[in-house]
Amino acid sequence: MSKLITILMAALLCGCAARGDAAGGAPYAGYGVKFFGDSHLGSDALIDAFRRNFFVQNSVGFVPAMMPRYHANENVSFKQKGFEVISSRTEQDPDFPLCGVIATAKNGASVQIELKQLSGDFEVEILHKDAQAGEIFKVRDASGKSLYISQEKEGAWEYSRFRLSFPITITALRDGAKLGGYKIYRKNARFADSCASNGAFSNIYEKWGTGAFNRDFAKLKYNLVIIAYGTNDAMDPHFDEQKFYQSIRGLIHSVRSASPGAKILLVAPPRSPKVPSAARASAVLAKLARDERAMFYDVAGLMNEDGGWSGWRSMGLVRPDEIHLQKAGYERIGAALAGQLRSRL
Structure with a gap:
């Protein structure tokens, strides 16, 4: 299903009520979003569609x-x-x-x-x-x-x-x-920025310096952190579910150390036929969301509304490599994700 699975909704909404902005019509006077992910985020198409549908940005992050x-x-x-x-x-x-x-x-x-x-x-x-x-x-x-x-x-x-x-x-x-x-x-910054790397596995953050999170999060208030890894992990023929679980869990803990108040959303990767363990990766992320009191979003649910991977291919939304999506496909995901979150945060 394409809906967000929310854990402890009362706790999730605490401190995140929408605030009007008379000048720009934005839902929040200040709101920061951080994306972590792989090549599905690398072109910025998904994230930019999210920005345009979630708020009126005034900063970059x-x-x-x-x-x-x-x-x-x-x-x-x-x-x-x-x-x-x-x-x-x-x-x-x-x-x-x-x-x-x-x-x-x-x-x-x-x-x-x-x-x-x-x-x-x-x-x-x-x-x-x-x-x-x-x-x-x-x-x-x-x-x-x-x-x-x-x-x-x-x-x-x-x-x-x-x-x-x-x-x-x-x-x-x-x-x-x-x-x-x-x-x-700027003051009351509204922005969505990202750490995205083509070909990245979920443990790439372990290569960053020990002070990177606390230092580089400072002065920017992140209300929401979206973690979207899994495609490259799940392409490994020896995909290890426990290792993947621990890797994402470690990233969650690093984020919470740097930004204790941020809500966290885990996004499962698309179900490309060339990513044999994508469904297993999704199941791991769903469990981790429950264990860590985070939110979970499965891209497959959105795609299934139009026939899944084959349906999106017939609509011209899948790239020829059969792993990535066209810009319009990523924009659909970004807009859908923003819509889901706007109705909850």
């Missing part, structure tokens, strides 16, 4: 340093030169920030960051690291303001906070200086 190849963000675009970008999906680093992306400057590197859907001034926190203290980046915004980022503690991730107008350009003053992400927000 947390954004990785840059978008790795084949990934997109419908809120932000990057034009960079001279940065080496690595991802925790395929690379190793002992201290990946949240979302697992690091951009390291080479030969006078620069990056221009532009907002696609929003405009005006924002509070911007830039995550950076360098082996030596001192000025490492110059920031110039759309108003012509120029500011400098200084590394205070050698070899540690730090945030520098500014009020900026987009687009902004960040220029490296030192080879080897690193960027780890950005927080972009």
Whole structure:
């Protein structure tokens, strides 16, 4: 069934009553949503449809340093030169920030960051690291303001906070200086951001630094966290249900440590015929939702309303690889998910 399975609804609704926004008609004066997931979220199509159907956004939230190849963000675009970008999906680093992306400057590197859907001034926190203290980046915004980022503690991730107008350009003053992400927000921020990685397994968060969750969640209030892993785990011919359970459970606990008040929703993956253990993964997530007092949503329920996978294929919503969906398919899921949650939160 496509409905949300809610656990202890009275507790779920506590503190989440809708609040009117006379200026924009949004249901919440401030509301943050974080998505964690794999390639089904990597194009941002599902998440952007969720944003458009859930609230009127006024902020961006947390954004990785840059978008790795084949990934997109419908809120932000990057034009960079001279940065080496690595991802925790395929690379190793002992201290990946949240979302697992690091951009390291080479030969006078620069990056221009532009907002696609929003405009005006924002509070911007830039995550950076360098082996030596001192000025490492110059920031110039759309108003012509120029500011400098200084590394205070050698070899540690730090945030520098500014009020900026987009687009902004960040220029490296030192080879080897690193960027780890950005927080972009306003007062009473309404946003939905994501940590999505193509090909990611549910335990990818274990490759991020020990302080990533608490540090990179800070200053952004997340009311809802949506966890949508399972496709890559379930494609493994040796899929281990207990290992998958413990992996997602560990992520839930990391989220709750960083954002104790956030409600959590687990989303089961589509039932592609090329993902033999998708139904088993869904059953694990449903059990975990009960055990952890979370919510659960099964994408298969929505798809079954139109004939399941074969029905969506005939409607042109399935990609030729028979694992992923077309943009319109992801948009249908995002809109349906927003509708389900709007009626409950």
